Amino acid sequence: MKTNYLLAILFALTTIPSSSFASIEVTDNLLFSAFGSTSITQSDNKTPLFMNRNITDETCYDCDSTLGLQLDYNFLDNFSTSIQVIKAPENDFSDPRIEWLYVGYSYKQFSTKIGRLRLPIFLDSEYAYVGNAYDLARPPQEVYNSVLGVTYFDGINFTWEQELNDDISLTVVPFLAFSGKPKATIGDSNYHFELHKLLGTAIDLNGINYRIHFASAYANVDTKVENKNVPINFPTTNSSIYVYSLGGEYNLNDLLLKAEVFANNTNTLNWYSQVAYNYNIFTPYISYGKQKAQSKSHSITTGIRFDVTPNISINTEYQYTKVDEYSKTFTTPMGPMPAFMGAGMFTKPFVAGEKEDANVYTLMFNFIL
Amino acid sequence: MRRKLIRFHLGIRGIAVILLMLSSTFANAKQDQIAIFTATKVFTSLSSGKAKMLFKGRIKRLNNKKIVLLDWPNGSKMKKQFYHELLGQSEARINAYRAKLVFSGKGVPPKIVQQNNYLAVEKYIKGRPNSIGYALKSMISKEFTILYVVPAGENL
Structure with a gap:
């Protein structure tokens, strides 16, 4: 029902002739923007698929529902403040969260932001909830789920922007988190983190037709995992986590090439590469992704994005994902136990009798305002 | 004879x-080529690369001064032609690209004039020295500084 409201909003937007992105200028300095996505999706496997989306073999109308509202305010020439509230796929509409809230200051090519900020690990991670901003219906799950769905931190960042020449600019963003206690839920498992330290750097090289993004981060964290089906906790303390990502996109006229790889110090190596071609309002695409972590899996995604208006896009997408290797047990101090987590892109252990792959069909609607 | x-x-x-x-x-x-222009004499001419970086939102300052970009209304012929000729991209692709900047907190979209005519663009630019807009070169009054003339068909 809630999804129907979102669909109604989307439909209303399509009826506004050449409704304008971006944003509604409330005043000269105050800007309101919004984005949203919703889908009709189904797989052919009973086991829930994709973190925070949990798609099964039943037609799902709100597995991908996302709504974001953003206010930007500029004041005193060099200051800005911004708030973004989102209902992510895992949230109820009645339980949205503050995805960012910061005050920023800029001076010449330097700027800083303090408050709640997006974690700039991946090429698209700062706008990963904005379906209209990228070609696929969902960001490639192999890479974008690598940090357990943690998308923001409370802390500070500094930005240095430098034009290397007329055609290339460089942006360097070191960031530092204050202590925090982020949470994540994957399948039946709740992850409670206690962040002692998080620092990192994101570097972007921007050309007219390309962008290269590199990020590295170090976190010192306590983790506690609770599972509904396994009556014990698995606390780990003072874990040192190092993550690295490298991605690039290149526009060759109407052709868009994109690839990204993620690695960490626990032997994870996830990557994807994709090709899209824009012809008028149609953008057909194909993407291949591979995950090598506690389990190994791969997926192939193909679809067409339709730009219905400059603000509204629709994706029709097919994805095949397969778990290539996984362990049915895991080791604990008490001995081996049945695995309580999903393998590959699946979020729970396989439902009895289900195969280890899935075909997923999606019709996705996206809008920006 | x-x-x-x-x-x-x-x-x-x-x-x-x-x-x-x-x-x-x-x-x-x-x-009738499209030209990028401004009201101030502080900014001088732009190279092709810099004009593209500017309207792609890759750079936000010129001569260390914050600039405000001005767009024609969405769906207007001028806007479509401008982005097609300068960047070889449709309005939808440009909007998708701008969404990346806005929703990552890395930029603000260009201001959009309400009326689909040159006079509205001229009025806005005249009142704000750091603003930069575009129009048919033949229409731009001599009091403005032309920063770059988009070669017709550059990206067609």
């Missing part, structure tokens, strides 16, 4: 006149 010569001269003159008319039409067509 003399009559033939006169006819020949008239023929040559006729062709010359036609050629002149054609060249004048061609010159007018060239004048």
Whole structure:
């Protein structure tokens, strides 16, 4: 029902002739923007698929529902403040969260932001909830789920922007988190983190037709995992986590090439590469992704994005994902136990009798305002 | 014989006149290229690369001064032509690209004039020295500084 409201909003937007992105200028300095996505999706496997989306073999109308509202305010020439509230796929509409809230200051090519900020690990991670901003219906799950769905931190960042020449600019963003206690839920498992330290750097090289993004981060964290089906906790303390990502996109006229790889110090190596071609309002695409972590899996995604208006896009997408290797047990101090987590892109252990792959069909609607 | 010569001269003159008319039409067509312009003399001319980086939102300052970009209304012929010729991209692709900047907190979209005409663009630019807009070169008043002329068909 809630999804129907979102669909109604989307439909209303399509009826506004050449409704304008971006944003509604409330005043000269105050800007309101919004984005949203919703889908009709189904797989052919009973086991829930994709973190925070949990798609099964039943037609799902709100597995991908996302709504974001953003206010930007500029004041005193060099200051800005911004708030973004989102209902992510895992949230109820009645339980949205503050995805960012910061005050920023800029001076010449330097700027800083303090408050709640997006974690700039991946090429698209700062706008990963904005379906209209990228070609696929969902960001490639192999890479974008690598940090357990943690998308923001409370802390500070500094930005240095430098034009290397007329055609290339460089942006360097070191960031530092204050202590925090982020949470994540994957399948039946709740992850409670206690962040002692998080620092990192994101570097972007921007050309007219390309962008290269590199990020590295170090976190010192306590983790506690609770599972509904396994009556014990698995606390780990003072874990040192190092993550690295490298991605690039290149526009060759109407052709868009994109690839990204993620690695960490626990032997994870996830990557994807994709090709899209824009012809008028149609953008057909194909993407291949591979995950090598506690389990190994791969997926192939193909679809067409339709730009219905400059603000509204629709994706029709097919994805095949397969778990290539996984362990049915895991080791604990008490001995081996049945695995309580999903393998590959699946979020729970396989439902009895289900195969280890899935075909997923999606019709996705996206809008920006 | 003399009559033939006169006819020949008239023929040559006729062709010359036609050629002149054609060249004048061609010159007018060239004048109808789109130009990027501003009201201040502080900014000088832009290279092709810098003009593209600017309207792609890759750079937000010129001469260390914050600038405000101005767009024609969405769906307008001028906006479509401008982004097609400058960046080779449709309005939808540009909007998707701008969404990346806005929803990552890395930029603000260009201001959009309410009316789909040059006078509205001129009025806005005149009132804000750091604003940069675009229009047909032939329409831009001489009081403004032309920063870059988009070569017609550069990205077609």
